[in-house]
Amino acid sequence: xxxxxxxxxxxxxxxxxxxxxxxxxxxxxxxxxxxxxxxxxxxxxxxxxxxxxxxxxxxxxxxxxxxxxxxxxxxxxxxxxxxxxxxxxxxxxxxxxxxxxxxxxxxxxxxxxxxxxxxxxxxxxxxxxxxxxxxxxxxxxxxxxxxxxxxxxxxxxxxxxxxxxxxxxxxxxxxxxxxxxxxxxxxxxxxxxxxxxxxxxxxxxxxxxxxxxxxxxxxxxxxxxxxxxxxxxxxxxxxxxxxxxxxxxxxxxxxxxxxxxxxxxxxxxxxxxxxxxxxxxxxxxxxxxxxxxxxxxxxxxxxxxxxxxxxxxxxxxxxxxxxxxxxxxxxxxxxxxxxxxxxxxxxxxxxxxxxxxxxxxxxxxxxxxxxxxxxxxxxxxxxxxxxxxxxxxxxxxxxxxxxx
Numbered sequence: 001x002x003x004x005x006x007x008x009x010x011x012x013x014x015x016x017x018x019x020x021x022x023x024x025x026x027x028x029x030x031x032x033x034x035x036x037x038x039x040x041x042x043x044x045x046x047x048x049x050x051x052x053x054x055x056x057x058x059x060x061x062x063x064x065x066x067x068x069x070x071x072x073x074x075x076x077x078x079x080x081x082x083x084x085x086x087x088x089x090x091x092x093x094x095x096x097x098x099x100x101x102x103x104x105x106x107x108x109x110x111x112x113x114x115x116x117x118x119x120x121x122x123x124x125x126x127x128x129x130x131x132x133x134x135x136x137x138x139x140x141x142x143x144x145x146x147x148x149x150x151x152x153x154x155x156x157x158x159x160x161x162x163x164x165x166x167x168x169x170x171x172x173x174x175x176x177x178x179x180x181x182x183x184x185x186x187x188x189x190x191x192x193x194x195x196x197x198x199x200x201x202x203x204x205x206x207x208x209x210x211x212x213x214x215x216x217x218x219x220x221x222x223x224x225x226x227x228x229x230x231x232x233x234x235x236x237x238x239x240x241x242x243x244x245x246x247x248x249x250x251x252x253x254x255x256x257x258x259x260x261x262x263x264x265x266x267x268x269x270x271x272x273x274x275x276x277x278x279x280x281x282x283x284x285x286x287x288x289x290x291x292x293x294x295x296x297x298x299x300x301x302x303x304x305x306x307x308x309x310x311x312x313x314x315x316x317x318x319x320x321x322x323x324x325x326x327x328x329x330x331x332x333x334x335x336x337x338x339x340x341x342x343x344x345x346x347x348x349x350x351x352x353x354x355x356x357x358x359x360x361x362x363x364x365x366x367x368x369x370x371x372x373x374x375x376x377x378x379x380x381x382x383x384x385x386x387x388x389x390x391x392x393x394x395x396x397x398x399x400x401x402x403x404x
Contacts, residue, residue, distance in 0.1 A: 027142075029404045036080040036140040039092050039100065044080035044140070045168055050160035050400035051076045052145035053152045053201035054236060054367060055358050056210050056225070057318075057325055058303040060333055062195030063254050064261075064296045065216040065270035067303040070197060071225055072205035073236075074397040077143035077156040081164040084136030091120050094142035105136060110189045119154055122189030123161045126181055134169055146390065148242035150359020155198035158182040163203070163400050175399070176218055179203040193251050205399040212307055216270060223310055225396045230315045232353070233372045237382055238390040239339040241363030249362060253333070257296060260289040269296040295332040299325060319354025319369045326356035326366075335361025342385055343368070350374075350381040 029047050036044045051072040058068035084090070089103045093116060101117040105124065113121040120139060127134050139161065145153040162182050166173050173181070179199035186192050186199075196215060205211045209222040227234055261269050263284055269292075272280045277297050281290045302325050306318045326344050330336040336357050344355040347368040355368040370378050379391050 032078060032080055032140075032142065033404070035094065035142075036082075036138075039140055040082070040090070040138045042082060042138075044138075045082045046164065046402060047078060047080045047404040048160050048164040048167070048400065048402050049076040049078045050156045050163065050202045051205070051397050052156050053198060053205065054234075054365075054394060055197065055201075056367070057306045057322060057356075058197075058299060059325065059329055059358070060253065060257075060335070060360070061270075061296055061299050061303070062197040062213075062215045063193070064257050065268035066296060066300045068197045068213050068215065069210050069223070069303050069306060070201035070205065070213075071210040071396040072201060072207075072399050073145065073151060073394055075143075075145045075151070076397075077141060077145055077153070077160050078403070079160045079164050080140045081168060082138045083168055084138060086136055088136045089121065089124055089139075090137070091117050091139045092141070094140070105134075110191065113189075116157075118190055119157045119186075120161045122185035123158050123182060124165065125189055126185035127162070127165060130181065132166070132169065132171055134165055137165060137168075139164070146238050146365075148240070148364065149236075149238035149390075150357075150361070150364025151236070151238070152198040152202060152359075154186070155182065155202045158185060159199055159202040159400050163402070167402065175203045176200065176220070193254050201399075203400050205396070207398040208396050210310075210396060212303070216268070223307055225310065227315065227369075228372070228395070230313075231372050232315060233370050233375050233393050234395075235347075235368040235370060235375065235379065235382075236358075236365055236392055236394050237343045237347075237368060237386075238365045239337075239343060239363060239386065240388055240390060241337060241339050249335075250360060253292070253335070256288060256292050260284060260293045263289060264293075269293055270300065272297045274298070274301045291332040291334070295328045298328055316353055319352070322354035322356040322367070322369060323348065329357055329361060333361070337361070337363055339363070339386060339389075340366050343382055343389065346382050346385040347378055350378045352378055 052075050053070045055070045062068050087105045092100045108125040145156050147153045162178050182199040183196045186194050206222050210225040212221040212223050284290045302321050305321050309317050340357040343366040347355040353369045358367050
């Protein structure tokens, strides 16, 4: 799960209420190309886009070799890019102060780059470490993926950079390989021990579907996810409580899960069978490891339950499964917060079919499943309870692709 407050960003104007800014990442490609020309004095060779993601179910299971089920947001990060041959990487974001950041490629190394530019620098450095001869680029970004909302703004930034650079240099990398490269860049260069879900979602999702990813084998299945056809709507509620995964808490959770698997003599918590959960919990040495294990094992089961319900056309019935996932994240994994709990409790009290936090936790966003006719009423209840929240309905959008 990837998220960082230092991504390309969105402007988070107070009082946006039920809307989210759509000027960044949503204007015409012609205007975006003009912006690139104004910054760099030449035309870009292409424009690419990569989305943020919502995880429908399957939280903190990716680094435990488990199952996840994200879908791509319509919100996206765009990159206009042109190659250079002089060993310089120059990056600029319409959403960040400070102008153009210029980096010498030969000087790139983990720990040497600060601020939001660490993400494109990490991608380029990782490509070169993999033996790909990329000697420079000019890149201009904009984005409407909310930063700090647990919606993978940093993964969108990494994936759009990797896709643009590889395509410009004639590197035909499979999408899953591209996602793994971006994960490696964040693990090694940025220093965040994230799993591969967010990058895979941004790179591989398809419109109108949720992606069932088995992280151990990296097998994928696109599961139809058309809520409108069943009179339903999914709301995303960004609490605007910021968080970052590189601050140690994420790493501690991952280390705890690895310690629990080691105590059970297993490669990963994925290998704890649901029917054998009670015996596994009894074999663990302390309550913290038991809590972490219980969440991972039951969350993997919830992914399977949601897939079965969607396949059977019983989409309304996924609501209680989503809610059970929130309770597990709150009580066993302990990554929720007061604002997320308030959103979930308020939505359920107002008649939502289900609600849960989504993303890594410690702030960020919740998702709320509602009947389409109840969107206004339930949205109003949530915003009355948490007036600073940003709320928007969403659909399953396309994965990363070239625009121009």
